[in-house]
Amino acid sequence: MAHPPAPAPKPRRGRPRDPERVRRILEAAQRHFNEHGLERASVDAIAADAGVSKMTVYSNFGSKERLFQAVVRDRTAPVVAGVPGAGALDPDQPEKALLAIGARFLALVRGDDALGALRSVYGVAGAQPEVCRAFYEEGPERANGELAAYLRRAHSAGTLKVRNPLQAADLFLSMFLGSGHFRGLLKLELPDSRENRALLREAVRVFMAAYGA
Amino acid sequence: MAHPPAPAPKPRRGRPRDPERVRRILEAAQRHFNEHGLERASVDAIAADAGVSKMTVYSNFGSKERLFQAVVRDRTAPVVAGVPGAGALDPDQPEKALLAIGARFLALVRGDDALGALRSVYGVAGAQPEVCRAFYEEGPERANGELAAYLRRAHSAGTLKVRNPLQAADLFLSMFLGSGHFRGLLKLELPDSRENRALLREAVRVFMAAYGA
DNA sequence: TTGTTACTGGACTATCAAGTACAGTAATTT
């Protein structure tokens, strides 16, 4: 979106880069960064795990930090993409829509992928502001924005009464970031699915009580 | 609470430990761990910052990891202590009480102390389960528990209608862990105080709409 | 075929930090 799809076809001479190698590096790096964080992950281990020489990592990404940045940017958008799907939801059935959105968001913020990503990005807060900003904008902010768009539509349809859609969206999604999310980030035992369902129902009930038309 | 106040007066021979040095070490370590995390903080720097020899650090704490654990345990309880104060709140004025509790919790989860603590504890998730568990129990779980106790009292007083106090408490406190908290953890710009006040009011309004008697 | 670029694999350097050793000094008990 920010960039035109393919700025230059780049018909250079010599052997072309192997895009599959690049993918393998990104995926291996993602696993290692998720599990150990930026500091403890070793480039040697990542290269070995990707089945690639260390020099290939450096010729493709330049440094460990830039590899980290590439990993974050590479996965943030697709991970969040599955969350809102707010475009397809019916503004006449807000309760149903909120249940769907909440269920997806809850699954996201309990999943190892997002938890690992959060931990590793929190670990570089301050040291790499651009990555943090990009992550925030492509991640939480975007999810909020899409839910807010839905709330606006429902408000126009008269099925909800939402004065400040961004605030309301933030509030709704926040409800899934409580103790269960803490436990996930700390790698403690997670609430079982029964408890998750109860939380989902209650969050929707609370929201409807406050914003129902 | 878990331990009797002073299990042994310990009248040993020789020079006694200097408790002030121990405090200086803990405080310096806290600053460094907050700012850089466990990995990047160096024991030499901590010792220098505390105005203490490195050997003193090791003879008091044994290792960097155990120093880290000591820091976390040392500060978790006091930090959270200021949060609920639910004991002193009037069960007949839940709206007022929730405003007070929410304001304190909001200030907490926006403050550098708690944010740094969260970042560093998230950084050792999995590697140091005991610290994570202790932090969780002394921190979020305890805050939840105290708010839940208040909600129970208000329910008995007939001013609120709360079937599941723990769930409701979790939901209420969660509302302050949304985008603003993300931004804090990522060291991005924080919402201004006007926005914080708006969030506080709205959170209380939403809660009252769902749980008001 | 030739020039050019991508990749391998291993050896190598440089750096940084955890933890130890040790010899001397300070404080405290008996």
Add this chain to the structure above:
DNA sequence: AAATTACTGTACTTGATAGTCCAGTAACAA
């Protein structure tokens, strides 16, 4: 005073790892 423990300061060992160098090989364009 004597024994004992705490602390200092510096130098040291040890281990890990980011990043480089290099010689050789593979794949592609002209």
